[in-house]
Amino acid sequence: MDDTVRRGMLRSAMEHRLGWPIVTLALLLALNAAFNPGFLHVEWRDHHLYGSLVDILNRAAPLAVVALGMTIVIATRGIDISVGAVVAIAGAVAAWTIGGSVAGTVTRFPLPVVIVAALGVALLCGLWNGLLVARAGMQPIIATLILMVAGRGIAQLITSGQIITIYYSPYFFFGGGYLLGVPVSILIVALVFVLLYLAITRTALGLFLQAIGINPTAARVAGVQARRLTLGAYAFSGLCAGVAGILISSNVKSADGNNAGLLLELDAILAVTLGGTALTGGRFTLAGSVIGALIIQTLTYLIYSLGVPPEVNLVVKAIVVFAVMMLQSGEFRATVAKFARRPLPDREVRR
Amino acid sequence: MNSGLPTLTQHRKEDTPPRKTSRSRYLPLAATVSLFIAVSVLGSVMYTGFFSPQVFLNLLIDNAFLIVVAVGETFVILSGGIDLSVGSVIALTTMVSAALVEKAGWHPLVVIPLVLAMGTAFGTLMGWLIARFRLQPFIVTLAGMFLARGLCYLISIDSISITDPWYAAVSQIRIPVMSGASLSLGAVIALVVLAAAVFVAHYTPFGRTIYAVGGNPHSALLMGLPVNAATIGAYALSGFCSALGGVLFTFYMLSGYGLHAMGLELDAIASVVIGGTLLTGGVGYVIGTLFGVLLLGIIQTLISFDGSLSSWWTKIAVGALLLVFCLSQRAFGDRGAAKR
Numbered sequence: 001m002d003d004t005v006r007r008g009m010l011r012s013a014m015e016h017r018l019g020w021p022i023v024t025l026a027l028l029l030a031l032n033a034a035f036n037p038g039f040l041h042v043e044w045r046d047h048h049l050y051g052s053l054v055d056i057l058n059r060a061a062p063l064a065v066v067a068l069g070m071t072i073v074i075a076t077r078g079i080d081i082s083v084g085a086v087v088a089i090a091g092a093v094a095a096w097t098i099g100g101s102v103a104g105t106v107t108r109f110p111l112p113v114v115i116v117a118a119l120g121v122a123l124l125c126g127l128w129n130g131l132l133v134a135r136a137g138m139q140p141i142i143a144t145l146i147l148m149v150a151g152r153g154i155a156q157l158i159t160s161g162q163i164i165t166i167y168y169s170p171y172f173f174f175g176g177g178y179l180l181g182v183p184v185s186i187l188i189v190a191l192v193f194v195l196l197y198l199a200i201t202r203t204a205l206g207l208f209l210q211a212i213g214i215n216p217t218a219a220r221v222a223g224v225q226a227r228r229l230t231l232g233a234y235a236f237s238g239l240c241a242g243v244a245g246i247l248i249s250s251n252v253k254s255a256d257g258n259n260a261g262l263l264l265e266l267d268a269i270l271a272v273t274l275g276g277t278a279l280t281g282g283r284f285t286l287a288g289s290v291i292g293a294l295i296i297q298t299l300t301y302l303i304y305s306l307g308v309p310p311e312v313n314l315v316v317k318a319i320v321v322f323a324v325m326m327l328q329s330g331e332f333r334a335t336v337a338k339f340a341r342r343p344l345p346d347r348e349v350r351r
Numbered sequence: 352m353n354s355g356l357p358t359l360t361q362h363r364k365e366d367t368p369p370r371k372t373s374r375s376r377y378l379p380l381a382a383t384v385s386l387f388i389a390v391s392v393l394g395s396v397m398y399t400g401f402f403s404p405q406v407f408l409n410l411l412i413d414n415a416f417l418i419v420v421a422v423g424e425t426f427v428i429l430s431g432g433i434d435l436s437v438g439s440v441i442a443l444t445t446m447v448s449a450a451l452v453e454k455a456g457w458h459p460l461v462v463i464p465l466v467l468a469m470g471t472a473f474g475t476l477m478g479w480l481i482a483r484f485r486l487q488p489f490i491v492t493l494a495g496m497f498l499a500r501g502l503c504y505l506i507s508i509d510s511i512s513i514t515d516p517w518y519a520a521v522s523q524i525r526i527p528v529m530s531g532a533s534l535s536l537g538a539v540i541a542l543v544v545l546a547a548a549v550f551v552a553h554y555t556p557f558g559r560t561i562y563a564v565g566g567n568p569h570s571a572l573l574m575g576l577p578v579n580a581a582t583i584g585a586y587a588l589s590g591f592c593s594a595l596g597g598v599l600f601t602f603y604m605l606s607g608y609g610l611h612a613m614g615l616e617l618d619a620i621a622s623v624v625i626g627g628t629l630l631t632g633g634v635g636y637v638i639g640t641l642f643g644v645l646l647l648g649i650i651q652t653l654i655s656f657d658g659s660l661s662s663w664w665t666k667i668a669v670g671a672l673l674l675v676f677c678l679s680q681r682a683f684g685d686r687g688a689a690k691r
Contacts, residue, residue: 079489138677141433141489142630146677149617150670156663257663266493279487309508311609314501321494322480331484 020327021275021291028298036305048178052301054186060297061185062087062244062251065192066264067271067289069126069240072196072233074272075209077216077281078133078140080234083241083268085151086125087261090245092158094118095166095255104169111170119242125151126238130231144234148265155257163256166249175251185247189290192243197286209233213281270317271296274324379627379680380639387646390653398656404532410648415537416441416596416603418644420615421622422548423592425640428623429552430585431565431632432481432488436495437593438615440470442608443499444597449511449607452518459517467594473499474590478583492586496616503609510608513601522602537599544595548637561585565632621669622647625676646672 032052033039042051066083073080097117099108107114125147132143166172177184200206211219212226220226244264249255273279274295275288299320303313326332395402411418420437427434444466451457451465477495481488513519525533552558560581563571572578600612626643628635650668654660 132674132677136678136681138681139630142624142673142677145617145620146670146673149621149673150667153663153666153670156661157667161661161663266497269490269493273490279490309504311504311508312501314497315505316501318494318496318498318501321490321497325480325486325490325494326484329484329486335484 018276018285018288018291021288021295024274025291025295025298028295028302032298032302032305035302044181048181048183054183056294056297056301057186058183059300060293061183061189062247062261063264063267063271063296064189064290064293065240065244065247066237066268067275067293068189068192068196068286069237070265070268070272071275071277071284071286071289072209073140073237074213074269074277074279075281075284076212076230076233078230078233079269079279080126080129080144080237081141081265081269082125082129082144082147082151083237083244084261084264085148085155086122086238086241087245087248087264088155088255088257088259089125089151089158090118090122090242091249091255091260092155092164092257093121094171094246094249095164096158098166098168098171100164100167102167104167107168107171111168114171115246118246119239122242122245123235123239126235126241127231129238130234133234134227134230152258155255155260157257159255159257161257163254165254167253171250172253173250175247175249185251188243188247192240193286193290200286205229210282210284213284267296268293270321274320379676380636380642382676382679383625383627383639383642383646387642387649390646390649394649394653394656398653401652401656404529406652408528408532408534408538410645410652411538411541412535414644414648415535415541416599416612417615417618417622417647418541418641419544419592419599420596421619421626421640421644422544422637423589423596424616424619425548425623425626425628425635425637426552426561426585427488427589428620428628428630429565429632429635430561430582431568432582432585433492433620433630434474434477434586434589434593435489435492435616436473436477436499437589437596437619438612439496439499439503440473440590440593441597441600441612441615442503442610443473444470444594445601445604445607445611446503446506446511446609447607448598448601449513450506452515453511453513453607459515459521463598466598467591470594470597471587471591474593475583475587477590478586481586482579482582500609503607506609507607508609510606510610512606518602518605522605535602537602540595540599544592545637545641552637557581557584562633565634567633618647618669621673625672627676627680629680 029040036052039052042049042053044050066087070080070083094114094117097107097109097114099106101107109117129144129147132138132146133140136143174184174188179187200209208219208224208229211222211224212229216226241261245261248260269279271292272289273292275285275290275292277284277288296317299316300310300313303316304310391402391407400406420441424434424437447466447469448459448462451462452459473495477491480486480491521536524536526536526539527533552561560571560576560578561584563574563576564578564581568578571581597612601607604611622643623635623640624630624643625646626635626639626641628639647669650672651665654662654665654668
């Protein structure tokens with residue numbers, strides 16, 4: 001009796017969408033802790049939080065923001081592969097509006113203008129994608145492929161093909177500063193997450209997005225403004241990429257049109273998938289995507305700390321993607337079930 | 352349209368729409384070819400020395416590997432899928448070739464068939480995963496891309512240059528075409544691959560099945576066509592083409608490096624789309640892909656001839672071309688759908 005109850009609880013925990021991602025993250029954290037004795041230790045040093053866990057959160061911040069935007073796009077059955085290029089564009093715009101003055105306190109435009117300009121351009125990029133998908137009816141992957149290719153060129157156009165170093169020190173606050181001892185980038189991600197979460201759960205927005213993802217035609221017939229919401233989803237993804245662009249350029253104190261955010265779109269899609277959102281659209285989980293981003297960063301941290309060349313990371317990532325894909329595939333589950341067939345009475349009853 | 356019960360042949364004779372749609376299907380291809388000619392004429396008028404046979408043959412020489420890769424990509428896209436792994440398979444091919452020839456001392460004639468088999472196996476595996484488990488091609492080939500790049504770094508982080516005299520000799524081979532102009536062996540191989548691909552796509556059961564699967568996999572299945580086998584075949588072919596492209600790239604660069612052909616999958620996909628193949632699958636021509644590659648190549652040549660334009664204008668131009676072609680395809684596609 002007690003055993004069946006416990007097993008039932010375990011099963012319901014695993015059937016929860018966040019079950020697998022949390023287990024994966026916990027496993028990776030445990031591995032990290034096993035290899036590095038001081039891994040879980042967080043302390044207060046130099047008036048701010050200090051420790052490996054804080055470091056992982058901090059470094060995962062840009063990816064987490066992009067993954068949040070990507071989640072919304074994927075929920076509407078789309079995909080946005082231009083985010084890496086938009087990150088580069090936003091960073092380039094920020095660097096250009098700050099100007100190349102070597103003195104650490106001089107900027108071409110005041111800081112709010114810099115931020116608004118970078119985010120505004122990123123939002124425009126997102127709107128452009130959204131227009132191509134929602135208005136012109138292009139396939140999302142090809143619509144965003146256009147900006148993915150052209151965007152790097154635009155970013156290089158803004159930076160004149162060079163890596164622009166940023167000297168204006170107040171700008172470093174976003175990617176490298178601390179507020180009340182907590183890294184600002186973590187706070188920014190938390191802010192985006194909370195705002196988005198409230199918008200999704202406290203309004204009908206989440207329901208509408210799911211409806212579009214599950215069946216666009218039915219959603220439209222039911223009165224959901226599918227086009228406008230799809231446009232909004234891409235615009236939001238662009239905006240998120242802009243935030244990530246500011247975080248990254250402020251963290252590395254430079255803007256590189258060619259390499260900023262390189263392959264970030266793939267990591268973001270991976271984070272969303274790892275988090276349990278299906279690429280086929282519909283049901284999505286914001287928390288899962290953040291956990292997915294943390295999984296990727298923890299994995300990177302583990303590989304670094306093991307002393308393996310970081311490039312090998314790609315092989316590990318590939319294996320993780322394959323594993324997740326197989327687990328998500330109904331066909332694969334059916335094949336496995338065939339081999340390990342056993343009666344499932346309690347599941348039948350619960351249905 | 353027909354009264355009474357028409358026989359199949361009668362029906363074909365009287366029903367002209369199929370021919371009409373096939374004519375409108377040629378439009379994107381015609382647009383690409385005429386754009387290529389227009390850019391060539393523009394370049395010839397604007398810059399001295401542009402209009403010479405060697406400039407145009409250099410397009411083939413410099414883009415030989417891209418032609419081969421894009422041909423493979425065309426089959427995958429025609430079948431309704433996408434292959435993001437092509438660039439990294441090239442890198443892996445250069446890396447394995449360089450490592451086996453330089454470090455293990457194998458003869459190139461042993462290494463080349465081996466890497467071709469490796470690429471084909473890689474593609475087959477991805478195709479099998481996609482067909483058997485109904486996985487999304489985008490994600491499977493994305494994982495394949497990570498895997499192949501990662502494997503490069505497992506072999507070596509640094510670039511391995513190839514000093515084998517056989518490689519150097521073969522890469523120097525020039526085949527004279529006409530007065531003073533010549534082609535490299537790689538370019539000739541690319542043209543042979545292209546001719547073979549046109550034959551396979553249009554005159555073999557495999558090619559027709561690919562078109563049918565890309566048009567509508569469900570009806571293809573109901574027609575009794577081997578859908579899964581054709582899908583796996585398309586990815587296997589793309590894997591083979593990527594490996595062959597990698598071999599040509601090895602001759603071109605004479606080195607193996609994990610960062611080789613970074614982002615080449617984008618060029619390949621862009622060439623296929625600009626060549627008039629619909630990304631939704633089922634519509635397009637292999638020969639269009641050649642002109643897609645050539646168009647990208649001639650834009651680069653134009654920008655390098657100009658000298659005042661920076662290299663990033665290439666990317667913006669390619670993006671703009673993609674936009675124009677996709678928008679016009681949407682327009683044609685909508686009209687086609689309305690007819691049906």
